[in-house]
Amino acid sequence: MSDLIKLTAAELGAKIAAGDVSAEEVTRAHLDRIAEVDGRVHAFLHVDNDGAVEAARAVDAKRAAGEQLGPLAGVPIAIKDVIATKGIPTTAASKILEGWRPPYDATVMTRIREAGMVMLGKTNMDEFAMGSSTEYSAYGPTYNPWDLTRIPGGSGGGSAAAVAGYEAPLAIGTDTGGSIRQPGAVTGTVGAKPTYGGTSRYGLIAFSSSLDTPGPVARTVLDTALLHQVIAGHDPRDSTSIPLPVPDVVAAARQGASGDLTGVRVGLVKEFSGEGAEPGVMAVFRDTVEALTKLGAEVVEISCPHFQYALPAYYLIAPSECSSNLARFDSVRFGLRVGDDGRNSLEDVMSLTREAGFGDEVKRRIIIGTYALSSGYYDAYYGQAQKVRTLITRDFTSAFEQVDVLVSPTTPFTAFELGARTADPYQMYLADLYTIPTNLYGGPAISVPVGLSEGLPVGLQIMAPTMADDRMYRIAAAVESTVGTFTPPAL
Amino acid sequence: MAAISREEVAHLARLSRLAVTEQELDRFAGQLDVILQSVARVGEVAADDIPPTSHSVPLVNVLREDVVVPGLTREEALSGAPDAAEDRFRVPQILADEE
Numbered sequence: 263m264s265d266l267i268k269l270t271a272a273e274l275g276a277k278i279a280a281g282d283v284s285a286e287e288v289t290r291a292h293l294d295r296i297a298e299v300d301g302r303v304h305a306f307l308h309v310d311n312d313g314a315v316e317a318a319r320a321v322d323a324k325r326a327a328g329e330q331l332g333p334l335a336g337v338p339i340a341i342k343d344v345i346a347t348k349g350i351p352t353t354a355a356s357k358i359l360e361g362w363r364p365p366y367d368a369t370v371m372t373r374i375r376e377a378g379m380v381m382l383g384k385t386n387m388d389e390f391a392m393g394s395s396t397e398y399s400a401y402g403p404t405y406n407p408w409d410l411t412r413i414p415g416g417s418g419g420g421s422a423a424a425v426a427g428y429e430a431p432l433a434i435g436t437d438t439g440g441s442i443r444q445p446g447a448v449t450g451t452v453g454a455k456p457t458y459g460g461t462s463r464y465g466l467i468a469f470s471s472s473l474d475t476p477g478p479v480a481r482t483v484l485d486t487a488l489l490h491q492v493i494a495g496h497d498p499r500d501s502t503s504i505p506l507p508v509p510d511v512v513a514a515a516r517q518g519a520s521g522d523l524t525g526v527r528v529g530l531v532k533e534f535s536g537e538g539a540e541p542g543v544m545a546v547f548r549d550t551v552e553a554l555t556k557l558g559a560e561v562v563e564i565s566c567p568h569f570q571y572a573l574p575a576y577y578l579i580a581p582s583e584c585s586s587n588l589a590r591f592d593s594v595r596f597g598l599r600v601g602d603d604g605r606n607s608l609e610d611v612m613s614l615t616r617e618a619g620f621g622d623e624v625k626r627r628i629i630i631g632t633y634a635l636s637s638g639y640y641d642a643y644y645g646q647a648q649k650v651r652t653l654i655t656r657d658f659t660s661a662f663e664q665v666d667v668l669v670s671p672t673t674p675f676t677a678f679e680l681g682a683r684t685a686d687p688y689q690m691y692l693a694d695l696y697t698i699p700t701n702l703y704g705g706p707a708i709s710v711p712v713g714l715s716e717g718l719p720v721g722l723q724i725m726a727p728t729m730a731d732d733r734m735y736r737i738a739a740a741v742e743s744t745v746g747t748f749t750p751p752a753l
Numbered sequence: 754m755a756a757i758s759r760e761e762v763a764h765l766a767r768l769s770r771l772a773v774t775e776q777e778l779d780r781f782a783g784q785l786d787v788i789l790q791s792v793a794r795v796g797e798v799a800a801d802d803i804p805p806t807s808h809s810v811p812l813v814n815v816l817r818e819d820v821v822v823p824g825l826t827r828e829e830a831l832s833g834a835p836d837a838a839e840d841r842f843r844v845p846q847i848l849a850d851e852e
Contacts, residue, residue, distance in 0.1 A: 704809025
């Protein structure tokens, strides 16, 4: 195993820029690692060996020509398969998009290419990002590098496992209800959901448009911030993109690394202080809160009375939006077509195609959404959920008048065994209990690894006000400076 | 009492253009009932006078500059289509012959 794969993205970028190592060597080291371990981890759905080497050589050629390289130029990255990548298979882990090669790049992808970063391939996920374990992928599950009998979280389990297993130093995820943060927590990696509108949704295959947020995945807080800085910022192609400058998350991460949180006010969400969480998770969380106090933070308990309704509201809003968004998979413009035998009508072909192309969880959510939006049920379900969303936002606004950030465990339980929660879909939904409120509010949140419970990683979630992404990075970096990072056993 | 019946699930599946099987209906009806009973808790919140939130970003009527920018070529737009003919998406028949 090459030592290069153990370096952080910041270190790799600096070495490449200084000419200590070539981008091609760094890329090949990661491709070798993928070849060595991904048969067991299954983090990737597609590895672009040739494209990666070509992109790396282009960076090396620029450097040889005397061009100044950016901080992440030549650094490899894995991309969640829900992000459109021009000419590279993009399936959202669904059979309905098997073999689809998008004719364009997502904005996130364009920015990654412009930064000179090297895409290694596309990572596994729950189909259309609906799930919390990556078991709902149509192409088989991903296995947690900490324990290959356990799930890597979801929906972005492939991105988190690739980073935890040293197959990539960085990855892109998307977070609709916790799909970046919960995989981060259970794989001992860092994952950030930026402010909604802070990163562009253009080219992200839509699940729930009012919630979907692309974001960075890495092994350190600084690396996460460096990638955040690359992908964030206004995009005229996304009408919900916020036309404001990106908060300086890299500077905030560097400031936080000093470990001084004097004067910072941290709120513990009272409603998330134990109920439903594993004792081992709560024990690590309590130790972390004590560590925050030692760093100088002032810690107080804050009540957010409507957070208990976030999960039910989310599981009405997200399916409603998905039932509408996934109508585009109609067997006409892209993807699968089934039953076009010259006799079946268009409507029959659509129904047969969608039946064959979608997995169970996607079908369940489409049906729930169709129900919640139908006349007669709209007011009681979708309409009421939107009102609850307002009340959750008010809870956040009122909390941030008293404290700078809110903290909670990222997820109630550590990585569970494959198959443990698939029989009862609602048990799977509980993995997102603590992450969902932030999505409904729209603010940023980050999960940072803070300890182990019975040998498995536990994450701390830090939630900040809208467009105060820098604040959560400062605190995450301070926590990291005192608890360190966590390395899984050798694969 | 069940929140949703097997017949309702079958109806919703038809509306959603999902040709679900009998076995799927058996499986989904129970699962969807558990989910709906759980999410119905949103009804416990007194929210009559609360405005709904559809979106966290308070932007309206976002328009870009009215300038021509390159889009997809016809070949690119058709590149992922299951079937294309005469530079168009080809679809199965919409009306039966006898109509």
